[in-house]
Structure formats: structure tokens, C-alpha cells
Amino acid sequence: MSAITFSRVSPGSTVQDEGRPGKRVYGAAAGGPMDRGAFLEGGRLLTEKAGSAALELGMLGADFTYAGAGAQMAVSGGDFKILINGQQRGWPGLHQLEDGDRVEITTGQSGLYGYARFDREIDIEPVMGSRSANLMAGLGGGALTAGDRIGFLQASNSPPGDTSGSPWLEGPIRVLPGLHASLLGSRWADLFDADFEITSRFDRMGIRLNDRNGFFAEFDAGSLVSDFVVPGDVQILGDGTPVILMRDHQPTGGYPRVATVISAELDRLAQMRPGTRLQFQPATLAEAQRLARGGAA
Amino acid sequence: MTVESIGTMPNAILHPLGDAALLVKFGNDVGSGANRAAIGFADILKRARLPGVAEIATSLVSVFVGYDPARVSFQVLSGEIRLRLPGTLPALPDMGEPFPIEVEYGGAGGPDFQAVCDALELTPDELIAAHQTGTPRVLSGGFSPGFVYIGPHEANLTVPRRETLREDVPAGSVLFAAGQTAITATRIRTGWNVIGRTDFRNFDLARTPPVTLMPGRIIQFAGGLA
Known part of the structure; x- marks a missing residue:
């Protein structure tokens, strides 16, 4: 069967499919692609068959060699450069791979996650219904490393066709009040004047923010009973550090969650590089749900 | 109560x-x-x-x-x-027979067992007997795959968490704090007291469903000193 072998892989690279929705009862978050829209775009680019899982590559991309019969590969997400046998190709784009082809994917101007999706299935045994690596729960194949070989199986699924994702929004990141927003009291409105910055401490589980004005420096939530977390929750650690919990979040937590980034903003947030300045703006539940269904801002 | x-x-x-x-x-x-x-x-x-x-x-x-x-x-x-909110506490669903969990208290697998004895002013045998008294239930899972909170224990068994976190606490560890016991099913980091270990694993991908203990199940602790 066909396979790829990595000679170089960015830190933070994993295999991802749609994840494991509905498994909180077993202690696992849904997980799935950090930039879900880009993952879906990869599926749409394929014309014959679409594997359910993709390579989710970290900011530095990956180099790999393909072995086997001719294959389609769709690439999408962020801004990366791609060379096939030394020739520059399109990103995003659909490319044909032949036996022995060498693929080099390197960082571009923006973005943290790129996707390579194939017209065949990645040969990883599904765990709890998914091939996704969940780094917090320890499910799936873990992080990809140089030397890894990934085999392929025949894919049975047709490409998903024109599924509409969320629009790529602009401006401050939209949030809803979190489970513990009332702890902020009248300071809730001031949250939208505060300046934050994405730090280099990020992974699939969460993104630490630099609280540039010390908005949360004196925040003291006291002792809270542990309760459910959702992706996008803005959690404040005991020392006042804000952390936005992402796809591989721990299913429950005891730190206060003052706000929750709306679903339609999670992809944009996931692609923000360290050093990106960040502000929040309030959204309504109705607006968040309309945007999640692909409505305009 | x-x-x-x-x-x-x-x-x-x-x-x-x-x-x-x-x-x-x-x-x-x-x-x-x-x-x-x-x-x-x-x-x-x-x-x-x-x-x-x-x-x-x-x-x-x-x-x-x-x-x-x-x-x-x-x-x-x-x-x-x-x-659909009821006016009185709803009956718990039938969770099956009490589930026995055999614990080895103390020793290398329970480095905080003696400290908990000291804090509660109990001998090791007294703490083991107290820990095995009553009919605690699985209160919740959810923190990590197969992890369960079990309680409540008798009110006089309440000890706080440790001041510092223990790293790399293995699967099958028996944790104790805040009047509850927790059992780990994967390797975690925790501030709870590690009082023992068990061969029971509440998370096994070879089983369907992968988790055995669901909230509401009565637990019967057994076992003795390591």
C-alpha cells in the first residue's frame, strides 16, 4: 500500500479527523482540527474520494516522501509554502503525488496550522470512533515526529461537497459570558477595553495570553467546584494568567471561566501566531449561532 | 448526613x-x-x-x-x-450491584497514606476501616478518561489537598481529599493525597464502552496495607 515517510515535522503536528463529539461522559473532549474550516476545505478540494482524517501540521510544516500509486493531496489552512520535487505549487490547492515524490511544506506569512488531506484513509486504528490524536486525554497516535511512516488505506467516502463553514471574521474576537462571568461584576464591560497578546505557550489544549494591562492581575475567584469546560473558554489561572482553552481542553476544570469565544471564531483564534495582539468584543448567543451556521457578520 | x-x-x-x-x-x-x-x-x-x-x-x-x-x-x-425538573429529588437510575475495588493502602503506591493518618489522628488500620465504611457512590467522571470521584465518606475523614502537585501519578492510583476518593485511569498530575493503588482500571479501550463506572454506582472499598 501507499505511504508517506517524514524526514522533518513541525512540533505540534498530529493526525486529525472530526474528533470524538459526545464523549465527555468518558472523560474526553471532542478534539478535532484546530482550524476546522481549513480541514473541511481540504475535503472539498478533493475530487474522487476523501479520507476522513488529515495531517494537521504545526507552523513549521513538514518534509515527506510519498511512495505508492498516484494519489491526490489537498492542502489548506493558514499560509504555507509547498514544493513538490523542488517546484513551487499552490497553497491552498489540489496536487497529484506519484511514487517517490518529495514534498516540502514550510512556513509562510501567517497561520499556525496547515492541513494535508488525501484521497485515501490514514492507516491509524480508530479509538473511540476517531483517528484524532487528543493530547490531553492521551488518545490516538500522539504528536508526529521525523522518521514516522504513515500508511494509507482505501477511502470509502466521497468528498463532502460544498459544505458551508463559518465566515472568517475580523476585528476583536467575539465572546459570550462564561460560566463564571458574574465574578467580574461591573468589570465585564471593561474586558472589551483590555489588551491581550498571544504568547509562545500554546498547543492544542490551550493558548496562554499576555494580559498587557493586568486586567486579571487582582482577580480572585476563591474556591470553585469543578465543572464542564467547552472549547473557547477563557480560563483565569490562580496567578491571573488568562488561558483560552482549545480543542483538546480538559473536559472539566476548577479555574473560573469568565468568557467563552464563540464557535465561529475558534479557527481564526487557532491560527494566530505568538505576538498577535488580541482584544475581545461581546456577542449575543443568537449572533454566535447564526455565525456558526455560516451567516454573515 | x-x-x-x-x-x-x-x-x-x-x-x-x-x-x-x-x-x-x-x-x-x-x-x-x-x-x-x-x-x-x-x-x-x-x-x-x-x-x-x-x-x-x-x-x-x-x-x-x-x-x-x-x-x-x-x-x-x-x-x-x-x-421536566422534578419537585423532589429523582430516584437514581439502577446502577447494578455495588462495585468492589480492592486497594493496597500505603507503600510505594500510596506515598501520602501515613500523612493522611497523621492528619486525621488515626492508626493505619483505623483509616482503612473508616475508608471502607458506608456506601459511597461514583459522584462524577469527566476530568480525564476513566477518572472517577467517589464519595461522600464520613464527615470526620476530610483532609485538604496537598500544598504541592505530584507529577506523573500513575493509572490505578487511589487519591484522597475533601471527603472524597478519586481513582486515576491514566497518568495525571494532582494535588490530591495518593493513599494507595488498585489493579482496577476504569478505562480500557478494549471494552465497549471503555469506562466501567458511571455516576451513581455504589462502591465497596476492600483490601489492606501494602
Whole structure:
């Protein structure tokens, strides 16, 4: 069967499919692609068959060699450069791979996650219904490393066709009040004047923010009973550090969650590089749900 | 006072959790009937099969309801949920026979066992006997795959968490703090006291479902010193 072998892989690279929705009862978050829209775009680019899982590559991309019969590969997400046998190709784009082809994917101007999706299935045994690596729960194949070989199986699924994702929004990141927003009291409105910055401490589980004005420096939530977390929750650690919990979040937590980034903003947030300045703006539940269904801002 | 002896249904607060889930929260304290209410009400909601509901799970004091906003709005779903809140604490679903967990207390697998004895001013044998008294239940899972909180224990068995975290606490560790026992099923980092170990693993991908103990199940601790 066909396979790829990595000679170089960015830190933070994993295999991802749609994840494991509905498994909180077993202690696992849904997980799935950090930039879900880009993952879906990869599926749409394929014309014959679409594997359910993709390579989710970290900011530095990956180099790999393909072995086997001719294959389609769709690439999408962020801004990366791609060379096939030394020739520059399109990103995003659909490319044909032949036996022995060498693929080099390197960082571009923006973005943290790129996707390579194939017209065949990645040969990883599904765990709890998914091939996704969940780094917090320890499910799936873990992080990809140089030397890894990934085999392929025949894919049975047709490409998903024109599924509409969320629009790529602009401006401050939209949030809803979190489970513990009332702890902020009248300071809730001031949250939208505060300046934050994405730090280099990020992974699939969460993104630490630099609280540039010390908005949360004196925040003291006291002792809270542990309760459910959702992706996008803005959690404040005991020392006042804000952390936005992402796809591989721990299913429950005891730190206060003052706000929750709306679903339609999670992809944009996931692609923000360290050093990106960040502000929040309030959204309504109705607006968040309309945007999640692909409505305009 | 045990959870079972409280018959009054605690007040429920419905809170949106992001844009595709809501939480039905019954209190801020696991000992106040909130846990029993959450487990019983989750069972009621599962049987109700409300349109658009995608996921139901319980924490220590709440029911998580994941929904598809394309199929049902928060307002409509909240109304459907409130309609089904019972006036008195619902019966717990039939969870089967008490589940025995054999523990090796102390030794290399329970480095904090003696410290807990000292804090409670009990001999090792007295602590083991007290730990095996009563009919504690699985209060919640959810923190990591297969991890379970079990309680309550007798009120005089309450010790705080450790001041510092222990790294790399292995699967099968028996943790103790805040009047509860927790059992790990994967390697974790924790501030709880590690008082022993067990061969029981509550998470096994070879099984379907992969988790054995669900909230509400009565636990019978057994075993002795390592």
C-alpha cells in the first residue's frame, strides 16, 4: 500500500479527523482540527474520494516522501509554502503525488496550522470512533515526529461537497459570558477595553495570553467546584494568567471561566501566531449561532 | 448526613455554555444534594430524548446538555428542560450491584497514606476501616478518561489537598481529599493525597464502552496495607 515517510515535522503536528463529539461522559473532549474550516476545505478540494482524517501540521510544516500509486493531496489552512520535487505549487490547492515524490511544506506569512488531506484513509486504528490524536486525554497516535511512516488505506467516502463553514471574521474576537462571568461584576464591560497578546505557550489544549494591562492581575475567584469546560473558554489561572482553552481542553476544570469565544471564531483564534495582539468584543448567543451556521457578520 | 437522606430538590440554574451547550447547575457544593439531583435529572433528560440534544453528561453538581442550535434554540430547549425538573429529588437510575475495588493502602503506591493518618489522628488500620465504611457512590467522571470521584465518606475523614502537585501519578492510583476518593485511569498530575493503588482500571479501550463506572454506582472499598 501507499505511504508517506517524514524526514522533518513541525512540533505540534498530529493526525486529525472530526474528533470524538459526545464523549465527555468518558472523560474526553471532542478534539478535532484546530482550524476546522481549513480541514473541511481540504475535503472539498478533493475530487474522487476523501479520507476522513488529515495531517494537521504545526507552523513549521513538514518534509515527506510519498511512495505508492498516484494519489491526490489537498492542502489548506493558514499560509504555507509547498514544493513538490523542488517546484513551487499552490497553497491552498489540489496536487497529484506519484511514487517517490518529495514534498516540502514550510512556513509562510501567517497561520499556525496547515492541513494535508488525501484521497485515501490514514492507516491509524480508530479509538473511540476517531483517528484524532487528543493530547490531553492521551488518545490516538500522539504528536508526529521525523522518521514516522504513515500508511494509507482505501477511502470509502466521497468528498463532502460544498459544505458551508463559518465566515472568517475580523476585528476583536467575539465572546459570550462564561460560566463564571458574574465574578467580574461591573468589570465585564471593561474586558472589551483590555489588551491581550498571544504568547509562545500554546498547543492544542490551550493558548496562554499576555494580559498587557493586568486586567486579571487582582482577580480572585476563591474556591470553585469543578465543572464542564467547552472549547473557547477563557480560563483565569490562580496567578491571573488568562488561558483560552482549545480543542483538546480538559473536559472539566476548577479555574473560573469568565468568557467563552464563540464557535465561529475558534479557527481564526487557532491560527494566530505568538505576538498577535488580541482584544475581545461581546456577542449575543443568537449572533454566535447564526455565525456558526455560516451567516454573515 | 448522606446524600441519600436529602429529599428536597435543589434549585436549578440554567447557564449557556458557549453557543452549542448549556449547563443545568444544582449548587456549588457536592454534599448538598446537587450531585444526586444532577445524576437523577440527567437520567430523566436522557429518557426524554429532546429534539436537537446531542450530548448529556454529569459533573459533580451539574448536567451538561450539548445541542445543535440549527435544530433547537437555547430558549426552546431551556423551556423543555425546566418543564421536566422534578419537585423532589429523582430516584437514581439502577446502577447494578455495588462495585468492589480492592486497594493496597500505603507503600510505594500510596506515598501520602501515613500523612493522611497523621492528619486525621488515626492508626493505619483505623483509616482503612473508616475508608471502607458506608456506601459511597461514583459522584462524577469527566476530568480525564476513566477518572472517577467517589464519595461522600464520613464527615470526620476530610483532609485538604496537598500544598504541592505530584507529577506523573500513575493509572490505578487511589487519591484522597475533601471527603472524597478519586481513582486515576491514566497518568495525571494532582494535588490530591495518593493513599494507595488498585489493579482496577476504569478505562480500557478494549471494552465497549471503555469506562466501567458511571455516576451513581455504589462502591465497596476492600483490601489492606501494602
